[in-house]
Amino acid sequence: MRTNPTGRQLRFGTELRKLRERAGLTSTEAGQLMGIKQTQVSNMEAGRVGVSAERVHTLASHYDCMDRALVQALSDMTAQRVRGWWEEYREILPGSLIDLAEMEHHAIRLTAGITAHVPGLLQIHDHAREVFRQVVPELSPPDIEHRLSFRIKRQAVLFNDSPTPYRAVIHEAALRMQFGGPAVTKKQLRHILDMSEHKHIAVQVIPFAAGAYPGSGQSILYARGAVPQLDTVHLDQSHGSALLDAEAQLDKYRVLLERMTDLALGPHASREFIHDIAQDL
CATH class of the missing domain: 1.10.260.40 (lambda repressor-like DNA-binding domains)
Known part of the structure; x- marks a missing residue:
């Protein structure tokens, strides 16, 4: 048992x-x-x-x-009782992170709505390292390295033989937040542009000019299951992460992400927007 x-x-x-x-x-x-x-x-x-x-x-x-x-x-x-790569981290990292990786692995589609951070699946090594350096309480150097390697391995869902369709709706604030300084930020923005060229990845930007919108204070990842009843929402919060699956909660976050997507620039305009920010650095 x-x-x-x-x-x-x-x-x-x-x-x-x-x-x-x-x-x-x-x-x-x-x-x-x-x-x-x-x-x-x-x-x-x-x-x-x-x-x-x-x-x-x-x-x-x-x-x-x-x-x-x-x-x-x-x-x-x-029939999907696989021992995934994330199991090697089970005694090292919080269980919520392990559950997140497993959820992403089994999802048939992923949609992220992010206000203050670049989505984890799109973060480069140097950007992610600086994010982990800002965690409170402070992480030890080994803990930072464990979380960093874990985050990079999570990104395999976007690169494997059958990559998961992924849409990231990112607020302009997250793009202008200079984790690691201008050079790292420019490299991070270039990476987002490169990733957005893949057919299975869509990146949309909500500019400051769009004004207020529902869910603006949250980082949301919506994982679509094989049927709608098996969808899951992951919320990344300062006190930890949470997985939500109640029907009313799923309905709520579907609507929030739909509204964020409607407010955002289209994929082409978003790439031009990101390119302009990178050029200003």
């Missing part, structure tokens, strides 16, 4: 619980239908034990779930 389920394992169990609750069944009643103990149902829903694809379909049948796409997506999750 797992003592520390990963964020993905917890999410899988949560979705099983939602199916049961929609069916109006208690965990005891579900166990009776399955011929298992109530504790086993609870352990499945808490991510503490593995669940086979066959059992997912059996549970869905008992719960009268007619959403075939959701059931298949949950079934597919049982």
